[in-house]
Amino acid sequence: MILGAIADDLTGATDLSLILARNGMRVVQTIGLPDDLGAVAAEADAVVVALKSRTIPADEAVAMSLDAARALQAAGARRFFFKYCSTFDSTDEGNIGPVASALMSHFDMECSVACPSFPENGRTVYQGHLFVHDRLISDSPMKDHPLTPMRDPDLVRVLSRQTERPVHLVPLATMRGAPGAIAAQVTATP
Template structure:
């Protein structure tokens, strides 16, 4: 294994796995496998990039650090030359969040300073300029992410956000240096290391910027960022003759299908509205979940009754609706109840023969795949930017699409089911 990734949620893990498998068009990517949680066994000999998917984004910082360090230990045992700590391209965190502590802990374990921190993913509209994170033409804290039910992003200045979370000072490399090329970036990072800056925020506005950053860190043991930071990394190993550049495989499974959506993002709400005009849809009311009127059995019954018609079950709402419900029941209580509902639903669906499963929302995806205990996932073709086909190994394989809340086109759900069938 050449590149090892520690991802703080399951959709983000599939996002960066897709990036590594795809690579650059002229060279291709790496043979990539996604592991659901910390693997119990060694990786197969032909795996070139391994992505460990943790559900650590919204847990206590110490627990996230402990899990990430265990992931690092396993990846180093597999022979990884480069580690990537992957977090969301919208930097989902809080001032007391996990991104800074995990980044610092990994850097300390590897004995490095001047570590890249770049959440940019231009393909999905996320860019960094003057250390500030933008979602398309809006600052992060004006993009709707300030209403995130778990990790409200109220400040677009990533340097300031990280400074709340870290012990050492946070550096910055501006776009002028990035545009000056790999040598200039490498020199700036070396200077930051000399200044004892552990994490350094880098500007990146387009994919060419990320490719330049990738070349600059070819020999760096640790990088942190969104999935976009991995765009140029496979090429570093391919040009050295350490990898062949095979890219993602053509994968797919036929069989019964279901869609589960637990995200409240604007993109997911738009996708739900698009889908419900054309296909059978079940709205899951939080009140009914909390008082026991809606259970996994009810959701499974609806989805199975509509097999063959792209059925969707969703729990989503506007920011105002989410705040009202949270005030009534409590944020953590709602999150736990919905996670349990979707986890039990997914287990029953797969046991009943469902072979194609689309899941929207990072927390929901984490709950679902943790419940299914599928082991390693092979990375297939891309459905939409950042969302690949995933196929589990074993006798009863399942084809999955794990979508971050803000990703995907309006027709994502029906399109994903087609891609999961290899069409």
């Protein structure tokens, strides 16, 4: 298995599964974590585990996501992906930050990239600010979501409130810079 993905909801898991399948991968999507993921995933290039972890208590979301990560590892996944909502809807306590931080610790990672965009659905990020089509997310209907209102479009601020890990912006100019510019900025940032 090339890719093991942990999704925080069914819709996002399905979107990811469709994208991977359309690009030639043999994909298995599960709803929750099956008893024998290895048997389910035997012939798959990618396995996407759909959890319902976006709005539950953060400690439960972390535990579910770590269980999925361990099961994907045991099933032979070589790469891992945490699929959260492209509107980054969450609360100040999580669950995106706590789950991402726990997965980083599990995989012994010092840094990771968070870029919740899905241009096909009008979700883009510019200079660290999340847009829904041509509006900041804080000016979109998502600002009044009943469970996960998004009133702050600044993703550095949002994620910083959810994790003790440092959160930094890699600006567009750096992204467009010379090869190695991103790595140089990330390693130079305390």
